[in-house]
Amino acid sequence: MDRIWSGRSIAASILVLVLLCAAAPAEAQRYDAPRKFGRGLAGMTTCFLEVPGNIVKTTRARGLGYGLTLGFAEGLGRLVVRPLVGVYEFVTAPFPIPAGYKPIIEPEFPWDYF
Numbered sequence: 001m002d003r004i005w006s007g008r009s010i011a012a013s014i015l016v017l018v019l020l021c022a023a024a025p026a027e028a029q030r031y032d033a034p035r036k037f038g039r040g041l042a043g044m045t046t047c048f049l050e051v052p053g054n055i056v057k058t059t060r061a062r063g064l065g066y067g068l069t070l071g072f073a074e075g076l077g078r079l080v081v082r083p084l085v086g087v088y089e090f091v092t093a094p095f096p097i098p099a100g101y102k103p104i105i106e107p108e109f110p111w112d113y114f
Contacts (some may be wrong), residue, residue: 037093039108040099043086047112050082051075053113082110 054075059067085104098104107113 001089017054031103033093033096033101036089036101039103040086040088040090042109042111044090045086047079047082047086049113050078050109054078057113060103078105081105087098 051072052075055067055071056065058071058074062070084104089104
């Protein structure tokens, strides 16, 4: 007898549901304490994405030569800034500073470059 819902189809359904819920439009974005906490945690743990992220961003804007040089240099600079801001946001997550829990640096998360 065939099963209607196998383990794979349940996992795929859950994955699709999570992705649909996570893909909120930018104008509907709300900032709150748990998001600030997660942003701080992400900044502390995934700051290494700043180097390739800035290479990608600069390459898209100005070309490969600039991306590999200026993008790399900017990524190294942000490699220092991102974890420091992450610690600050992690510690101050319960408090609405800056106003409305808005992010201090852009992009909000290191993986938003890609």
